[in-house]
Amino acid sequence: MYQAILNHEQKYNGKFLTCVKSTGIYCLPSCPARKPLLKNIRFLATEQEAIAEGFRICKRCRPDLFYRGENQDENLFNEMLVRIRAHPAAFQNIGTLAKSCGVSSTKLNELVRVHAHISPAELLNRERIAAACLALVTTSQKILDIGLAVGFESEASFHRQFLSQTAMTPSAYRSLRDTSEFTLKLPADFTPDYAWRYHLRDKSSLSEYLDEHGFTKALWINHVPVIIHLKIDNATAYCYWQQPSTSDVNSQPVGVLIHQQxxxxxxxNTNVSAFQSSAKQNSQMARLLAQSSPLYIPMTATPFESLVWAIIGQQINLTFAAALRQALIKLAGPVVGDSSLHIHPSAINIAALEPQQLTDIRFSRAKAQYLITAAKAIVDGELDLDQLATGSAITAEKKLCAIKGIGPWTARYTMMRGLGFADCTPVGDSGLHTALQQFYQLDKRPTATEVEQLMKPFSPFRTQATTYLWESLRKKS
Structure with a gap:
């Protein structure tokens, strides 16, 4: 037992507690604190025994959280997010943020990478811009005052970061309050081809299409259907929309919500430049990048749409998955106004279905039940996908996998394409396993455990790496 605590072995957590007589605290065997001499230790079997003997909780390893099934780092990250969102300007730099969390800068970087899949600086900027966006459309404050109030040191840095994250200036964003169109400034290396291919995997889709005029899709905005039209010309995206009816729901302006989608x-939101910079010190990443032009990772319009696609796609090929999706949209997706476009069904639409209605359109009994169960979890408030998207990746995967029928592949695909996490590996994906076999020139397809290991060199950009690997299969087909 003493050797186990000297080695900080996590596998003994829950089997016994280390109670230090000189300090009066009790710890998990894996506690990172300096270990006392054996003569100063009592080993007890349960937390109740330790408390009964008068020992107090260790503030470093938090055995109380462990025995409640909670994770100390997860709690710390979530508490940090609450503090940042309440006062984004309170943290001038990463050192200030680390100090407020009671951890080192190294620990903070690890914490944010694991839970948010970005750096602490990127997290701060993301939350500052989110606060600025809200202020721009809900107040009449001067733009500079808003930038300073959320924590930026100058007007130039505010404008630079705002443009980077929203593809428009603060003044243009403010105009989203009362407009039916907007333009986005695209990165110089952006091309829409991959996005169009992703959104049109179903060549006969009922909810979106691409023609000589651009991309058209039906969306839910403020709980009513809207048709958006999107055209890419050089380095600019032009968007306008039609809203057949108005919403009585008190929410953000239509333009703001369409901009987000x-x-x-x-x-x-893909950090292409960081991925490219990392490739300069990572030979495997450099070799992967050399196989394709820069890829911006498109997401579904809503997180729920991604979850539906993931459940439909479980253990079947893309062609059949597209056919099932089309049948589902025809069954449960309302037609928008006088158009021929259906809108992708909402969670409310799908929760109202009976399994028989889905099996009648070639869903398996299990898949029909999984889809309806997930939709009901969202309608009942048990699963909040929008909240998961701006929280911890660890929390998101646990919440998703707690729903019957959702395993690691379905959860991680949803996290990639629906929630926007940057460091996901959809283990179990047939295409990924095949692409890795070809990339590493392996004699046989890697197992799930081997895929996890083979993808490690691409962290913290495994979502982008996965996309490049999928794309490598298309080019060879």
Whole structure:
């Protein structure tokens, strides 16, 4: 037992507790704190015994959280997010943020990478811009005052970061309050081809299409259907929309919500430059990048649409999955106004279905039940996908996998394409396993465990790496 605590072995957590007589605290065997001499230790079997003997909780390893099934780092990350969102300007730099969390800068970097899949600086900027966006459309404050209030040191840095994350200036964003169109400034290396291919995997889709005029899709905005039209010309995206009816729901302006969905559809939140920079010190990443032009990772218009696609796609090929999706949209997706476009069904639409209605359109009994169960979890408030998208990746995967019928592949695909996490590996994906076999020139397809190992060199950009690997299969087909 003493050797186990000297080695900080996590496998003994829950089997016994280390109670230090000199300090009066009790710890998990894996506690990172400096270990006392054996003569100063009592080993007890349960937390109740330790408390009864008068020992107190260790503030470093938090055995109380362990025995409640909670994770200390997960709690710390979630508490940190609450503090940042309440006062984004309170943290001038990463050192200030680390100090407020009671951890080192190294620990903070690890914490944010694991839970948010970005760096602490990127997290701060993301939350500052989110606060600025809200202020721009809900107040009449001067733009500079808003930038300073959320924590930026100058007007130039505010404008630079705002443009990077929203593809428009703060003043243009403010105009989303009362407009029916907007333009986005695209990165110089952006091309829409991959986004169009992703959104049109179903060549006969009822909810979106691409023609000489651009991309058209039906979306839910403020709980009513809207048709958006999106055209890419050189380095600019032009978007306008038609709203057959108005919403009585008190929510953000229509333009703001459509802007969010267009950013998702085009994959403009992809950190391509950071991926490319990492390749300079990573030979495997460099070799992967050399196989394709830069890829911006498109997402589904809403997280729920991604979850539906993932459940439909479980253990079947893409052609059949597209056919099932089309049948589902025809069954449960309302037609928008006088158009021929259906809108992708909402969670409410699908939760109202009976399994028999889905098996009648070639869903398996199990898949029909999984889809309806997931939709009901969202309608009942048990699963909040929008909240998961801006929280911890660890929390998101646990919440998703707690729903019957959702395993690691379905959860991670949803996290990639629906929630926007940057460091996901959809283990179990047939295409990924095949692509890795070819990339590493392996004699046989890698197992799930081997896939996890083979993808490690691409962290913290495994979502982008996965996309490049999928694309490598298309080019060889």
């Amino acid at each position: 267009v950013i998702r559809l085009l994959g403009l």
